[in-house]
Amino acid sequence: MKKIDILKKLRSSGLRPTKQRVEIAKFLFEREKTFHFTVESLNKLLTKKSTSKISLATIYNSVHSFKAAGHLSEVEVRGNRTYFDTNVSNHHHFYDSETAELIDIDANDIIIQKIPKAPNGKKIKNVEVFINLKN
Amino acid sequence: MKKIDILKKLRSSGLRPTKQRVEIAKFLFEREKTFHFTVESLNKLLTKKSTSKISLATIYNSVHSFKAAGHLSEVEVRGNRTYFDTNVSNHHHFYDSETAELIDIDANDIIIQKIPKAPNGKKIKNVEVFINLKN
DNA sequence: TTTTCACTTTAGAATAATTATAAACTAGAA
DNA sequence: TTCTAGTTTATAATTATTCTAAAGTGAAAA
Numbered sequence: 439m440k441k442i443d444i445l446k447k448l449r450s451s452g453l454r455p456t457k458q459r460v461e462i463a464k465f466l467f468e469r470e471k472t473f474h475f476t477v478e479s480l481n482k483l484l485t486k487k488s489t490s491k492i493s494l495a496t497i498y499n500s501v502h503s504f505k506a507a508g509h510l511s512e513v514e515v516r517g518n519r520t521y522f523d524t525n526v527s528n529h530h531h532f533y534d535s536e537t538a539e540l541i542d543i544d545a546n547d548i549i550i551q552k553i554p555k556a557p558n559g560k561k562i563k564n565v566e567v568f569i570n571l572k573n
Numbered sequence: 574m575k576k577i578d579i580l581k582k583l584r585s586s587g588l589r590p591t592k593q594r595v596e597i598a599k600f601l602f603e604r605e606k607t608f609h610f611t612v613e614s615l616n617k618l619l620t621k622k623s624t625s626k627i628s629l630a631t632i633y634n635s636v637h638s639f640k641a642a643g644h645l646s647e648v649e650v651r652g653n654r655t656y657f658d659t660n661v662s663n664h665h666h667f668y669d670s671e672t673a674e675l676i677d678i679d680a681n682d683i684i685i686q687k688i689p690k691a692p693n694g695k696k697i698k699n700v701e702v703f704i705n706l707k708n
Numbered sequence: 709t710t711t712t713c714a715c716t717t718t719a720g721a722a723t724a725a726t727t728a729t730a731a732a733c734t735a736g737a738a
Numbered sequence: 739t740t741c742t743a744g745t746t747t748a749t750a751a752t753t754a755t756t757c758t759a760a761a762g763t764g765a766a767a768a
Binding site: 454455456457476477478494495498 | 724725726727728734735736
């Protein structure tokens with residue numbers, strides 16, 4: 439993605455293309471392959487790469503703005519809490535973000551027909567399915 | 574599960590059945606249905622239910638001990654970080670807890686044949702599959 | 709039964725991730 | 739150029755969790 443497109447992308451989603459946002463957006467979107475990151479890792483990478491320091495709060499703000507605009511998706515939040523489950527057997531979950539509630543799904547109620555091979559040198563430990571709910 | 578079994582459960586996994594552990598274990602395991610909780614919610618419930626106050630640190634310790642003994646399973650951690658993804662299309666993930674790394678899986682590489690109905694009044698927003706990896 | 713001590717519990721400090729605050733800054737319309 | 743709503747920033751606050759070190763306690767041994 440070229441700089442002009444970055445500007446368009448920002449403007450078209452109502453985000454003023456500030457120096458910081460453009461810099462972050464270029465870093466994120468000027469690449470071929472999917473990129474996974476946490477705010478922390480992004481902050482480190484940007485600090486390393488660029489001369490001008492962008493504050494951590496701005497990185498949080500920008501990432502959330504990009505997400506709100508649909509340019510980033512968030513993987514796994516569960517309200518940022520760690521849930522425990524008295525059911526120790528292999529099973530799956532509904533997750534209701536309205537109520538922050540987990541509901542069990544019996545392993546037999548989900549059948550996965552096709553599954554990719556694990557990356558080189560790795561094995562599959564287990565498969566967890568989350569069905570996210572809405573009202 | 575009866576009190577005698579609670580004591581057995583603790584002892585057989587090398588956990589001394591202290592007053593606090595027994596109280597927590599009774600609360601967790603003397604029930605028919607699966608129970609989901611966070612440390613915070615468990616703390617609140619225990620505070621409400623019981624007369625003697627158990628410290629939050631003890632609840633953390635106990636829950637982790639129960640987990641280590643296989644009496645509880647933990648749902649979703651991702652190293653307690655929130656990951657973002659530049660891939661906003663619907664897709665799935667490998668998660669490598671060794672390296673805390675997420676790897677994309679194309680939506681077409683996983684086929685789910687059978688899926689349960691959403692609970693009453695709820696709809697399915699999306700389905701996320703996590704394939705957890707080991708070495 | 710009493711003694712002993714490794715295992716536990718506890719309050720409170722420390723850490724880590726994230727969000728809030730409020731003052732200074734700035735893109736871009738007028 | 740001026741003006742202002744939208745942004746950035748340092749820092750404080752918040753939240754979840756872990757650490758620490760002192761006090762407490764099961765239960766094995768005497």
